[in-house]
Amino acid sequence: MGYGRAVPEARNVPDHGPAPHQGAGPRPVPGQNPWVQRALTVFVIVAAFWTVRPLGPSGQGVAVAVLLLVNSVALAARHLPENRIPPRLALAWPTLGVVAAAALLGVSSTGTxxxxTYFLVGHIGVRLDPRQSLTLAALCGLLCGGVLYFHLGPGHNPLPWTLGLATGAPVLVGILNRSRRRAFDAAIAAAGSAERAARAEARTAVLTERSRIARDVHDVLAHSLAGINMQLELADALIDTGDLDRVREANQKAHSMVKESLKQAQWTVHALREDALPLVETLTAMLDTSGHRDALTVAGTVREVPSRVTQNLLRIAQESLTNAARHAPGGAVRAELTFGPASTALRIRNGPATRTVSTGAGSGMGLIGMRERVALLEGTITAGPVTEGPDAGGWQVEARIPG
Structure with a gap:
């Protein structure tokens, strides 16, 4: 077969190169099938051994055989991942391949x-940076063009010397595909970063939700269980004294606290299951079940507020009502809900106790939990004794949350 065979168009130039992907095999350029590229490599090698002549055990045939082997190894090496080729060989083996391809063009008299040169130079544009790849492409064009122009081998007659110069052209396709591969890798890296950020955000959300549930559980159980335990211990101590009236009284208080805890637990479960609660209606119902009817005053234009604001205001109200029932039993309770232009404020004030206050200290976590709730929403909260007015001697909690 002679050199009269048409030169393949640039579209047949390989347009992908191996790139490391998490230490694994090469990553193809998007839109390219690596198996197709391997098939093309095999086709070029088989076609060359089938058509290139002379090919024999002596003289020029040996030189052609050696150069065919070198070219085949150089072309097959393009399928190796970059991380498997030492840095010193990254530039050496393409250079050796270019020189061997130009030598084969001069030594052989016929064949493909x-x-x-076309496939190797195209891959150089993918594997090396633009400056190195353009330099090697120019070297390939000059060597092949020089071999044909100066008649340096038996294969110069059938081929024009301009064909030798054109062997460097596929590097442009390779450079373009290199840019595509880099853009593809950058997109994958960006997607990976976004996924990691989303996972971190999800973990943060889970931790935040756990903290919120912990506060809700505390609000419902901590104070109530502490009070119930205290009354039961008192009843147990009074049994030995024979004072059955006081035993019954302590037992009744414990039962009352159990009922109140069940009510508070119902509110907590309801709030955890709902995405959004009607703030005014829920707060009114909470006050009614606590024995304080018509105790809510609403100021400003009523509007829907974010569910997190609603839930946290209701938890603050729940904690305040629990504290009022424990530390100021029988005292009047008033609640004021104010819808401002950029925030929602809740103030709960209780008067002094009118019945005997049970002894015992709380866990100290109630006010801390309220401060944590408000801080998460960038709001403010104040708590302290009432010093003037009809509720002097009582306690007041006021929270203001943006939204």
Missing amino acids: GYLF
Whole structure:
């Protein structure tokens, strides 16, 4: 077969190169099938051994055989991942391949050996940076063009010397595909970063939700269980004294606290299951079940507020009512809900106790929990004794949350 065979178009130039992907095999350029590229490599090698002549055990045939082997190894090496080629060989083996391809063009007299130059130079544009790849492409064009122009081998007659110069052209396709591969890798890296950020955000959300549930559980159980335990211990101590009236009284208080705890637990479960609660209606119902009817005053234009604001205001109200029942039993309770232009404020004030206050200290976590709730929403909260007015001697909690 002679050199009269048409030169393949640039579209047949390989347009992908191996790139490391998490230490695994090469990553193809988007839109390219690596198996197709391997098949093309095999086709070029088989076609060259089938058509290039002379090929024999002596003289020029040995030189052609050696150069065919070198070109085949150089072309097959393009499928190796970059992380498997030492840095010192990254530039050496393409250079050796270019020189061997130009030498084969001059030594052989017939065949398709020139295909090595097109495929190898195209891959150089993918594997190396633009400056190195353009330099090697120019070297390939000059060597192949020089071999044909100066008649340096038996294969110069059938081929024009301009064909030798054109062997460097596929590097432009390779450079374009290199840019595509880099853009593809950058997109994958960006997607990976976004996924990691989303996972971190999800973990943060889970931790935040756990903290919120912990506060809700505390609000419902901590104070109530502490009070119930205290009354039961008192009843147990009074049994030995024989004072059955006081035993019954302590037992009744414990039962009352159990009922109140059940009510508070119902509110907590309801709030955890709902995405959004009607703030005014829920707060009114909470006050009614606590024995304080018509105790809510609403100021401003009523509007829907974010569910997190609603839930946290209701938890603050729940904690305040629990504290009022424990530390100021029988005292009047008033609640004021104010819808401002950029925030929602809740103030709960109780008067002094009118019945005997049970002894015992709380856990100290109630006010801390309220401060944590408000801080998460960038709001403010104040708590302290009432010093003037009809509720002097009582306690007041006021929270203001943006939204």
